[in-house]
Amino acid sequence: MRKVYHGLALLLFASILQAADLVPLGQLPKGKTFLVILAHHDDHTWEWGLGGFAARLADAGWTGYYVRTTNDEKDGNEWGPNDLVNLREAQDAVRHLGMKEVISLNWRNDHMSSAPLKEVRAQYILLIRKYRPDVVMSWDPWGHYDRNPDHKRVARAVGEAVWMAGLANVHPEHLAAGLEPFRVPQVYYTQREDYGKGHTPNIAMEFNQAELDRKTDAFWSHKNVRGTPASPEARRLSMETPSREAGKRAGVAFAELFYAIGEWDDLPGLKEYLQTNARPK
Amino acid sequence: MMIALLLLFASLASAKTVLVVTADASDFILAAGGSISAMTAGGDRAILVRVTNDDKDSWRLPPEETASRTKAEVEQAAKILGISEVHSLGYRADELGGVSPTEIRDRILFYIRLFKPDVLFIPNPYTEYDEVLDRFYTGLAAEEARQAAALPNFQLAFAKTGLEPHVTRELYYYAQPFDPRRREAESTATFTPQPKVVGIGSTIDRKLRAAQALKTINFSMAMRIRQRLEDTGRKLPLLETVDDAAVNKLVEINVRKLAEIAAKGSPYKQAEEFMYAGPEFQVPQKLR
Structure with missing residues (x-):
């Protein structure tokens, strides 16, 4: 009997430990429009991020836009055709996810280190003011050891654009086109965790089997770089395995993990007060 | 009378020079204003x-007027804290990413050699999830300036004008509490800055x-909060x-809450938190 008690106590201790390690499960955010701003044609469909959450938002009635920053000229078989083939496959992927459109900015692939940050940022600010997204998703600007120069540059530019779009004195010329200042209220950053300790997720976003299937379809839309899966099983597991692993971290079947910047995280001294005292009009 | 005079001389003899580097007008006040004020009071x-000109941070005022x-x-704010001089470098706010980091470094280095501070306050460039990159760029430049100011082969022209190399003995890295891991010690090595909480x-x-x-910035903050709320009903x-x-009430809530957050887990009720490298934190000779 004593052994049973010990066993139960150990089990309880283990489950407490496991619960303490869980990444908090996020609720579906409030809003209707989201922008995914990344560097390449296939960044929004990779194993660890975005596709499942994007599909869930689309299912909930949100309108999503994918901002592809580079022209992807080097990704695939041949320089010339790569540009067009990768764009078309990105458009296919976006359709699978239920998003509306790919907005291609056409910066030179793998040359973003020398792209002027302010010019890239200015284009994002314009799009944020145009679409007024409730959510923006991108690479984590504070992630470590991502060796891709385009990812790093895009992340930095997005990290500034999401809040600077709210300042009227930043690109005041936009006002002449009717584009009012707008600060993005919620930002979700993704990154491989095994790149280093820079990116530590603080939220998990769950999605269902149908959304996982669409994430899988979106991933394999990129035939120019990913070819064809070895078997239907390999195709299924390619997205199911990482989604399940992330789901385990939050105690659900399938999920993707993010570092989320919440609505008032830019004002740490006022966050609690605003959350407590803001009320419906 | 004699004792009072002796005490006065003693305090003058031990008085330090403190150089505060800030990116934007409010940064040093919100993250380090209390500690700086205590030093000047002593x-x-x-x-x-001040590195930028804060020209973006207003509500419907043109950049020049802002x-x-x-x-x-x-x-005015600096005067309240007991800061005797303000030197503005005049870079346009939120555009430091397009400025040569060496140029910013060398301008800060100039002031380090000019004033020969004992203590330096700089924005912490290693704090994560602080979206205002002016603080990141300023922090990096200032950290490098402190190092370069001590080395005779940097800025040879300065030495010709009497601006000799100078070692700043104490360094405070300041930041608002954006970084969820800010309390983690970076390393136990003796030459690595360590967390420090000041009441x-x-x-x-x-x-x-x-x-x-800072009425212009504060009014802008209040109006932008109101706008963000209105946009979401x-x-x-x-x-x-x-x-x-x-606006003043909003600022008070902000300042007092920041002090409470910094004091959490410390013996103080109100505090500021830093990463600190004091005179004892030197790179060992064998590692230089």
């Missing part, structure tokens, strides 16, 4: 080097008055009328 001399008003207001119970009121002096009773009283 007889130390403090000087502020910059002009904020300059006067930050000088500001005796100076928080001065810090608050300094923060409230909400309101804040405090900001139904955005006047001086409402």
